[in-house]
Amino acid sequence: MHRWQKAVVGVVVLAGMAFGAMWLTGNLFANPLPKGRTAPDFTLPDQDGKRHRLSAYRGKTVVLAFYPADMTPGCTMEMRSLNAALPQFKQMGIQVFGISVQDVRSKREFCDREGLQFSLLADVGGKVARQYGVLAPAGIAQRVTFIIDPKGQISHVITNVNVGAHGEQVLALLGKQPAGQALANWKAQLGKPIPDFQLPRADNGKMESLYGDRKQKATVVMFIATRCPISNDYNERMRTIAQEYMAKGVRFVGINSNVIEPVEEVAAHAKQNGFPFPVLKDEGNKIADHFDAQFTPEIFVLDAKGVLRYHGRIDDSQNPANITSHDLRDALDALLAGKNPPRAETKAFGCTIKRAR
């Protein structure tokens, strides 16, 4: 065979594989019910075997999120994201269902494993998926979310599901606001979940979400500065603690909310100090306001479910030689061992975050 013949065969095989994958998941033949149609009624069991009839939720907005399979990576991210937004959904009186063709037992396992606090419906056989026009030829549901209004009519059909931030995506549509503003009023509180959000990375401007791929066992949010001598005293410690605990499955995110520190300076500072974590620029200090972060370095630790479990300092001395209490390490060690941090809140001196006036 000539080289060009091999190339042609290669291209044909690759195209065939891509086509096959699209055929299996049905994205090629997507034909979901359009908005404006009455949502077909159904009764299905959830992970506890409890039966839910759609028409019983008339008067409420219902989010019906079809997904291909329990416990697969994309679906896990999508369900975690919906789960993280549950407080907002509840506040707005919105009922959320995940739905796929696997059975009740599989749903139970999925919920237990991920700590999901909402109902996953078992559409075994895919009858409901077919009624909604989202059953793929392989017999599994396509990833499509329907929003059903209080009168039982489909108000939104989301075919471009953003698995990492689906909760925000749905909330944004319901609030008729751009993403981010739908969650305008949240405040960080110990023992309460922190909703996901996005900020641009200082180094390349790309949007980075708080929770990333949501595979982490805990998330550490560090408000830092380029010009604060105390924050700078901790650069080395932030780098080593992050390296050590990232290896244990902890996610670290640095946030710079200082109006006087431009993004280029923040990027250069992060590079110079070899930070192994993304540093995000919080223009207008909106995120600092949500956290009520006042100074640098100020630390917030969230557990695997995004619940705020520790707030305060890295340790009790600016001078590494005089440390007697390693508060951030202690909090992380406790969370990784499935325990409560020994202290939920600590105080230390720091530089006031310079906010936009």
Next chain:
Amino acid sequence: MLKGLVGSVVALGALALLVQASAKVPQIDGDGFRKELAKRKGKVVVVNLWATWCAPCRAEFPALVKLYNTYRNRGVDVLVISVDDVSDEAKVVEFLQQQRAKMPAFIKKAGDSENFINAVDRDWRGAIPYTVVFDRNGKPFARLLGDHTFAQFEATVKKALAKRK
């Protein structure tokens, strides 16, 4: 004669330098702070927390000096407490002299920061610059986070003075 004069001037200068170098700022902890505040009952007390490493603290310092000089005989006292490491005392002294600061000044004693922070004000999380204005009964009347101008300090002090006992 001239030689003697030059000699005494140099000696005086050296003495002044020596005095300056050996000037002390008293150290204070949480309990010490409570005592200092209690001593001033009946006055409005402005307590400013600062450090030599803190740029906005240095920037607002002249406003505090002016506040003290303007209101010291009008029922107001101003206390400045540096949270610098005690090993940096010389820097603190130098800065206070440079600012011609005559108000009572302290430096936080080494050791537990949290205890001190809570003794000054339970609502304070440790960010500086931080200024608490205590009313005549020694209760926090206003909290100013970040740097402020003389006009802002003065307006707050006037309100605290206007408050009935």
